[in-house]
Amino acid sequence: MPESPVQELEELPPDAAIAADHRNPRRRNRQMQREEEPEVGTLVHAESRHELASLILHRGVKQQILDGLRAIRIRDQLEEVWSISRLQPQQGRCILNFYGPPGTGKTRAALATAHKIGQPLYQVDYSTVISKYLGDTAKHIKLAFERATHHGAALFLDEADSLLSKRVSLGESCATSINQNRNTLMQELDRFEGVVILTTNLFGNYDDALLRRVQRHIQFRLPNLSMRRELFALHLPNPERVKANLRTLAAQSRGLSGGDILNICLNAIHAGSRDPDPAKWMVTEKLLMREIRRAKAAKEKHGGKAGNRRRIGFNA
Ligand SMILES: Nc1ncnc2c1ncn2[C@@H]1O[C@H](COP(=O)(O)OP(=O)(O)O)[C@@H](O)[C@H]1O
Numbered sequence: 001m002p003e004s005p006v007q008e009l010e011e012l013p014p015d016a017a018i019a020a021d022h023r024n025p026r027r028r029n030r031q032m033q034r035e036e037e038p039e040v041g042t043l044v045h046a047e048s049r050h051e052l053a054s055l056i057l058h059r060g061v062k063q064q065i066l067d068g069l070r071a072i073r074i075r076d077q078l079e080e081v082w083s084i085s086r087l088q089p090q091q092g093r094c095i096l097n098f099y100g101p102p103g104t105g106k107t108r109a110a111l112a113t114a115h116k117i118g119q120p121l122y123q124v125d126y127s128t129v130i131s132k133y134l135g136d137t138a139k140h141i142k143l144a145f146e147r148a149t150h151h152g153a154a155l156f157l158d159e160a161d162s163l164l165s166k167r168v169s170l171g172e173s174c175a176t177s178i179n180q181n182r183n184t185l186m187q188e189l190d191r192f193e194g195v196v197i198l199t200t201n202l203f204g205n206y207d208d209a210l211l212r213r214v215q216r217h218i219q220f221r222l223p224n225l226s227m228r229r230e231l232f233a234l235h236l237p238n239p240e241r242v243k244a245n246l247r248t249l250a251a252q253s254r255g256l257s258g259g260d261i262l263n264i265c266l267n268a269i270h271a272g273s274r275d276p277d278p279a280k281w282m283v284t285e286k287l288l289m290r291e292i293r294r295a296k297a298a299k300e301k302h303g304g305k306a307g308n309r310r311r312i313g314f315n316a
């Protein structure tokens with residue numbers, strides 16, 4: 001019996017107060033220095049189309065995200081009743097780890113989380129953070145946390161395993177600097193008073209020190225039959241122009257992800273919009289089935305692996 005996506009959720013209001021709580025009053029003093037510093041990330045603002053409700057996830061996943069955020073929202077009460085700061089001194093900190101196969105909505109869920117808490121995401125750019133100059137990487141890591149604090153943003157480490165894979169144990173100076181960078185990262189994570197979101201396809205590669213710091217690991221799985229049908233409906237937004245049975249498409253796309261379904265729909269839309277007269281544009285089942293077959297063939301070619309992902313971490 002396929003699971004249906006979660007229907008009833010405990011709703012949290014988009015809470016600007018959460019954003020305000022994590023702002024550092026000292027951040028203004030940094031403004032002057034920032035001119036000379038490299039940009040180590042991008043500020044991403046979530047839009048209303050990114051809201052959690054627009055994601056099609058397995059039962060319980062949205063609630064797990066909301067539970068993680070709720071812990072921050074009600075921390076005053078948690079302190080009063082449970083003296084929670086003795087257990088978790090970092091008051092506002094909440095590290096969420098979204099893990100699972102590519103295309104299952106982890107990056108989208110990070111945006112949805114940002115939308116929910118009323119904060120932008122500060123998405124760390126690993127290619128700038130990792131420097132070939134000794135000592136610069138640690139500086140850049142600190143800078144990323146400062147920037148996130150300055151912007152009142154959640155720190156976002158997308159595909160974090162490329163930065164956070166296990167410590168190396170080479171007896172060389174480069175290993176020392178790699179481990180120093182990791183230590184800096186752990187210290188900054190401990191100091192940071194906001195929300196940190198990590199995503200990964202390769203959870204097994206995480207460093208143990210990081211694993212200990214994550215409050216919630218939230219698993220994203222491939223969609224089941226009814227979710228795939230919803231994903232087709234979501235990504236074919238004009239039903240009047242769609243001549244296809246979505247149930248059939250869902251049944252034929254077993255093993256494909258939401259990201260695959262997005263690409264299938266986009267390709268079919270382009271193929272169905274070739275006539276010079278836009279009034280004749282139409283997406284047919286035949287076009288969609290062709291794209292499903294292509295997507296499956298491409299997946300099989302990669303043997304179900306995540307594909308050739310970037311490796312630009314400390315170990316690179
Ligand atoms: N669970 C989902 N619900 C709705 N859309 C999804 C979902 N998973 C993937 N998608 C679609 O695929 C796109 C890529 O998903 P993404 O969040 O980048 O996946 P991931 O980060 O897990 O690789 C999204 O922008 C969305 O259009």
Ligand SMILES: [Mg+2]
Pocket residue numbers: 106107108158159199
């Ligand atoms: Mg992603």
